[in-house]
Ligand SMILES: CC(C)[C@H](C(=O)O)[C@@H](O)C(=O)O
């Protein structure tokens with residue numbers, strides 16, 4: 098609980114629209130009357146070009162000292178693909194043991210969804226994506242690169258330890274929600290080694306949560322159901338890669354990537370959790386005030402909730418809900434800053 | 447070209463609704479005046495329970511002798527997950543070198559899509575899914591199974607040989623379509639070894655097809671764009687697992703799994719290609735005449751096209767298009783057989 102003192106927040110605006118949306122997130126935190134002590138970190142493409150550094154060890158150690166981290170977005174076409182993702186973003190998730198990548202998929206009233214028939218009650222789920230292993234481990238290799246005999250491998254590493262803790266978290270989350278339904282998503286019929294581990298661990302943990310209904314869905318079917326039967330899902334638990342894919346489908350059905358929030362959570366609090374919009378750095382619209390800061394603002398609400406400030410979190414979420422409702426049918430586009438101002442005003446008022 | 451002689455067709459109805467839909471596929475082939483010599487193979491759950499056999503070597507050798515294979519669906523809850531998938535379906539795809547898993551995603555006029563704003567012109571693409579390697583290789587293992595120290599691995603195997611041939615096929619496909627656009631889908635920023643191979647091979651083949659516009663999309667973004675910008679895609683080329691996921695999203699946006707056709711194609715014709723609906727055996731509705739045979743009938747059209755009978759293939763596709771248009775707004779459900787009869791009548795007429 099943070100009530101008694103300031104929140105010490107590390108801020109990594111990152112690249113592209115990251116800077117713009119993070120400014121609005123901080124504005125809203127301020128409007129909510131949160132006492133903040135923020136420190137900015139200039140990690141991302143600029144730092145990489147200037148010094149070759151992505152995430153220096155000393156910075157990583159410093160980051161461990163904060164209550165939480167707010168991240169905008171990293172990535173730029175000028176940096177070789179994978180460098181900032183692997184050596185900065187994923188390194189943070191792995192090193193700070195963010196084993197729960199929490200991604201709500203929620204259609205707010207008034208928001209347009211590409212799904213013609215869907216109503217807010219149909220799209221209200223939370224995806225619990227594993228964040229520290231699976232195909233994201235970086236394991237693999239290449240032989241005879243650039244020749245006709247090249248082979249490239251990519252390995253998914255899954256441990257009982259890693260799977261059990263995220264599955265248990267997902268059960269707890271399901272237990273706390275009205276529908277109390279958990280869907281495991283994997284591809285047990287093809288990825289038999291990893292899938293079998295996930296399925297067995299889920300079966301093992303299930304009896305601890307007798308009120309939770311457990312369901313299983315192959316990832317291909319789940320991807321389809323996100324589109325044509327989203328009401329099937331309440332809490333979804335899945336591996337790192339399937340969670341990446343499903344939460345982008347989730348963003349699409351819930352009104353777009355501009356609204357999708359996420360938390361990289363370390364539930365054991367052995368290191369700070371990190372909150373970030375699901376969207377990327379969008380270099381094509383960077384610096385133009387066109388980015389929607391809503392995803393970042395909703396991520397800030399998740400951050401407060403994680404730190405025990407549930408009332409403030411709810412106030413921000415309600416302010417966003419109000420703002421989204423008022424956008425209905427309005428065609429005039431507001432700038433990043435205007436949207437931030439409007440939401441901040443609702444929070445303050 | 448098959449004009450001069452009968453098509454020798456191996457038929458594997460399989461499990462659940464497989465039998466029902468395959469019967470309608472054969473009915474339509476017959477109505478199209480195709481001279482067929484069919485041989486049925488009772489592979490699937492029943493055979494597995496009776497003899498423990500999934501795909502005996504002798505049967506596999508026999509199957510090599512046909513012009514093509516028509517498969518309904520395999521899988522049953524009574525069989526341990528993965529057994530029929532791995533030892534029958536995937537074994538056929540791998541052994542018969544079906545390196546192109548061809549899956550059109552096409553919204554026919556009159557068909558309802560969950561995407562409110564989408565028109566047939568917006569959803570008209572072909573997914574070229576690699577079919578013989580990647581995460582489907584079955585590589586992986588498990589240590590200390592059932593203990594808290596268990597580790598399970600799953601390995602994606604990718605070769606320059608395997609990637610290049612499917613990428614080249616996809617370029618040819620793109621070249622033959624009016625838009626001439628090819629999108630490579632992978633996750634190069636995380637699956638760096640495999641992704642790099644796919645990206646380099648695509649770059650290497652591209653100059654052979656100067657008219658084709660090449661695009662790249664991460665699998666998470668592509669999954670989102672299938673839902674909110676399907677018009678982005680013309681031909682998509684991707685690995686075995688991403689293709690599995692994307693084509694189920696594709697089925698969802700194009701009106702459901704009851705309409706999604708596929709071909710497991712060996713373009714070099716060193717072994718017969720195999721055509722099958724994308725849907726599974728649906729044990730919950732098996733034997734009730736509720737299954738939609740349209741996906742199988744469209745798969746049969748793909749089969750004819752593959753065998754050089756383009757006119758007959760087009761006639762079947764047009765018959766299906768007509769049938770789908772007439773379904774519009776009609777609420778009375780027809781049985782599997784009635785739908786087959788109606789389409790067959792259009793083909794014959
Ligand atoms: C940028 C990329 C490494 C990242 C991921 O794949 O996890 C992103 O897509 C996300 O979902 O946060």
Ligand SMILES: CC(C)[C@H](C(=O)O)[C@@H](O)C(=O)O
Pocket residue numbers: 286287317531532535536690724
């Ligand atoms: C049944 C299963 C093994 C198969 C696959 O994953 O390829 C199916 O989902 C498909 O898409 O044909």
